[in-house]
Amino acid sequence: MKLQRLLVVIDTEHAEQPALLRATELARQTGAELHLLQVDYHPKLDGGLLDGHLFQRIRDTLVQQRHADLLASVAHLSQEGLKIEVDVRWSKHRHEEILARVAVLQPDILFTSAHPGNALRRLLFGDASWQLIRRCPVPLWLVHDAAPRGSNLCVALDPLHSADKPAALDHQLIATSQALQARLGLDVHYLHAQAPLPRSLMFDAEVAQEYEDYVTQCHHEHRQAFDALIARHAIDPGHAHLLDGFAEEVIPQFVREHNIGLLVMGAIARGHLDSLLIGHTAERVLERVECDLLVIKPAGKG
Structure with a gap:
């Protein structure tokens, strides 16, 4: 098993990032590259009363700001000597965007934080973790807790x-x-x-x-x-x-x-x-x- 390229999904709904912590530990031990992916979406910015051009401008500005914020949050890891790339995307279908990035990057492992829900929630809402278990073609590391x-x-x-x-x-x-x-x-x-x-x-x-x-x-x-x-x-x-x-x-x-x-x-x-x-x-x-x-x-x- 190669350990050269690790893709990490950044969880926008939680302050803690267990997946990033675990992938960082592995990168320190193996010298692997870290590729961070954050998928943002806000339903109020999905068309509606806003015309297409205005929506695009707001979305692009927001993505650029989130990219800068994420880059700043991991600057200490870059200074430590780890190889890090940051990518922020806008998508309503989070797991589809993750799988698209997996197809392009072909990471050795995909890291994501796991927040298991009950069976009814999984059935109705199709939580991204369950979708990735079913469909991710590369090894999927679901991180339970930060520690x-x-x-x-x-x-x-x-x-x-x-x-x-x-x-x-x-x-x-x-x-x-x-x-x-x-x-x-x-x-x-x-x-x-x-x-x-x-x-x-x-x-x-x-x-x-x-x-x-x-x-x-x-x-x-x-x-x-x-x-x-x-x-x-x-x-x-x-x-x-x-x-x-x-x-x-x-x-x-x-x-x-x-x-x-x-x-x-x-x-x-x-x-x-x-x-x-x-x-x-x-x-x-x-x-x-x-x-x-x-x-x-x-x-x-x-």
């Missing part, structure tokens, strides 16, 4: 591809985690969460009698696949954890108990309706997890 919650890194794997993830994605996640480990000196844990069908769904008496055999076989298959994946990458078995339970329940618990500051997960693009109603495992985990989340798509996928 890191832990000092270790954790990678969530899916060796049986139960979430329709391609087999290569797990290897991609491991390679990314090992690159971060080498560059940042992090302690890395690898985990896989597996959960058989609950007993409550076994209504047929004959099937229910075979339930224990099914659970044993299910665990054996997951253990075998997980161990084979870990062995292929020469990972210390003491840092490999097979968890029993649903990912959105056991992963946040593991994060709390093992001082995890960054959770690395894979995500695949689905159809629009499926994403809207069901959501990715990464989305459900983000709603509950209390650390940063690095979401990675299969190579060549958006």
